[in-house]
Amino acid sequence: MKGIIVAAGYGTRFLPVTKTIPKEMLPVVNVPSIAFIVDEFVKSGIEDIIIISSRRKKVLEDYFDREIELESVFEKEGKLDRLERIKPPVNVRFAFVRQQRMLGTGHALLQVKELVGNDACVVAYPDDLHIGEPPLAAQLMASWRETGCSVMASVYEPGDVSRYGVLDIAADGKHVRAIVEKPSRGTEPSHEVSIGRYLYTPEFFHYLAEGWERHEGGEYYHIYALNKLMNEGKVVYRRLSGQRLDTGEPEGYLDAILRYADTVPSLRKVLDSYMTERKGSIVKS
Template sequence: MKIKKAIIPAAGLGTRFLPATKAMPKEMLPIVDRPTIEYIVKEAVDSGIEDIIIVTGKGKRAIEDHFDYSFELEENLKRKGKYDLLDEIHKSSNVDIHYIRQKEAKGLGHAIWSARKFIGNEPFAVLLGDDIIKNETPCLRQLMDRFDEVEQSVIGVQQVPESETHRYGVISPLTEENKLYQVERFVEKPPQGTAPSNLAIIGRYLLTPQIFDFLAEQQIGAGGEIQLTDAIEKLNKVQKVYAYEFEGKRYDVGEKFDFIKTTVEFALQRDDLRDQLMDYLVELHQKDYRL
């Protein structure tokens, strides 16, 4: 069955980026000149997703405005002949996006469960906004190709340092063929030193609709929240759930320093910014800001 729908959870409070996120959604913080969530939406669209539902919360109206049509802005750009900018904003407005509000911040699992009526009885994708993944073949498209092979849920994973496994959901693999793993167990944020592997779940999921049966239990897990990983572990006991070690560079934009690194790297990849930024970085390197 073709996967046509995707959920993007965007209801978090963004406390790591306070005070900036007091009035601005974390998902709207820009990487150079594009909000983070636009990279996530683009990956979904480039992978062949037709319908996207963004799960929002209080104070997230800016996300809806960003992907909406802005008549006044577009007419202003036309009058000034700024057609290059017009093309850029069209990329973020010509996407069919739906919205639902998560009324309580009960965790990722609850956010996914909130979109169950939109998904219905068909497989679907989940893309988390804290992970931007760059690759010629989009990460989600890679997972969709594996889904076509196994016709079961497929979770995106990458290797992380063992010292960081406690920050992630981690898999315990049974078998592996061409980076596709059959999984024995899924463990959410194992205590340091107890992880069954260094293969961490990285913000991309293809799930069968049976996952909603387990999310409906509203079981409280790590951090006092309803965890998606816990529901996946239960799903794996009744139907196989696979993990795929995808190709691509992952940028973690959920932490301040990683966000800064991502912004610098993305700017260096731009022809219009690279030389100026390189000169500036060399200049900074020659100064001592530790005084």
Template sequence: MEVKKAIIPVAGLGTRFLPATKSMPKEMLPIIDKPVIHFVVEEALASGIDDIIFVTGRSKRSIEDYFDGSPELEMHLKQHKKHDLLEKVQDIASLADIHYIRQKEPKGLGDAILRAEKHVGDEPFAVLLGDDIVVNEQPCTRQLIDIYQKYGRSTIAVKEVPKEKISSYGIIKGKPLDHSLYVLEDIVEKPDVDKAPSNIGAIGRYVFTPEIFNCIKETSSGVGNEIQLTDGIRNLNRSQKVYGYKFNGTRYDTGDKVEYVKAIINFALNNENMKDNILEYLQDVLASKNNA
């Protein structure tokens, strides 16, 4: 079956960016003039997905507002003949068929995905975490879909992670099929470095068969007293193969402050209207630091 649906969990509290995220969802933090979540939705659409389910929390209303129409703003732009901006604003409201499901309390990523089970039904689906941006000519999610269509099994995006970051990821043990594809033998949520099965971690992109829902239901509370998606994947791997794919592309974890700043700088350097000014500024900053 074609993968036409995507779940984007956005109910997390964003504590790493407090106090900013006290009133602003972390997914709405801007990368220059577009919020992070806009890039995530664009990746889903570019991967051939046309049905998106946001799993939200009660503090995430601004995400719904962002992807909705804005009559007052549109009227203002029209009256002032700002047609380019008007077109951009109107395009956002017509990006995709978007639905919203509320996760009433933050019980973990596995629980968030379960909220969307009735909408997904018995179809394969993608999961894109709302604070990860992956940049590549072929979208990361599309790469996973291609692997799924070849093997007919769930596929998760993985990458090598630094030693000091291992305890922040679901870490896989995998049997290599080639330089970029693994058959999962195990996956462990946020292990201690000395107990980790490898240095290859799952990042925020997945394609699942619908059997994942029952596998999540079979899990008990795990790390952080939450229903962990990693534990659901572990259960799924007992009944059918799961693949890990080393995706092509540059990934920014915008929930991390340093990665967020890197994302802004790199997007600015790839903007022809900004590149020269930003480069000049960065060179001036480096020169002043070296002379200090």
């Protein structure tokens, strides 16, 4: 099983900071967003991780490499806790592939087709982070072992789903027949909303290449290949267990920071202190 992280985009919703800093390196407190996904992969037993980046994102490669000078400083000073924080993941093989032209996520994934080979793979988009146990990738892998199918991650949204891609689920309650993008309120086929985490069987890349041959220009997405698999009854869904952090926009990013901070006792104290202060100022006003 391989893990793929699609991290080649410009991140324009976060300008001006993403003028020079990749969005995937924006920290959730002190942990870069992309590190959450790598940690999820590692905890799920994935040892081969492919990161699709672009020319402006060499810092991603540097982050997952050793920092010899800093390691030496911490070793001399006996600061073993800090030394541990900067160590790259052990027993993980990273490969970095650049998407040289921004032609969509389907085109990006085609750049790693040969590296994936005949393995299944978990594909992650850094806008969707997960905290909780078991790791999300492990949840998808469990569904794949049960069914042999490609797996889509979803969350259940009880309210209005007209802003999302919504899953049309087969009568067996497992297979996905289609994705309905932004259905009008009252016409939604379900309340299972697709999120940016997939497990693809090797045939996905066959269809991805087939769709690219027929593509007539502009950005190319993974939907063609996914639709082919859904039409053959080879896609199931897995409702996320745990907490999803949606960092795709500044508002969601701030929400993610607060939710993550609430899981860390030392940071929760800061949140509690702020809320107490905030309530006090409201009462006084």
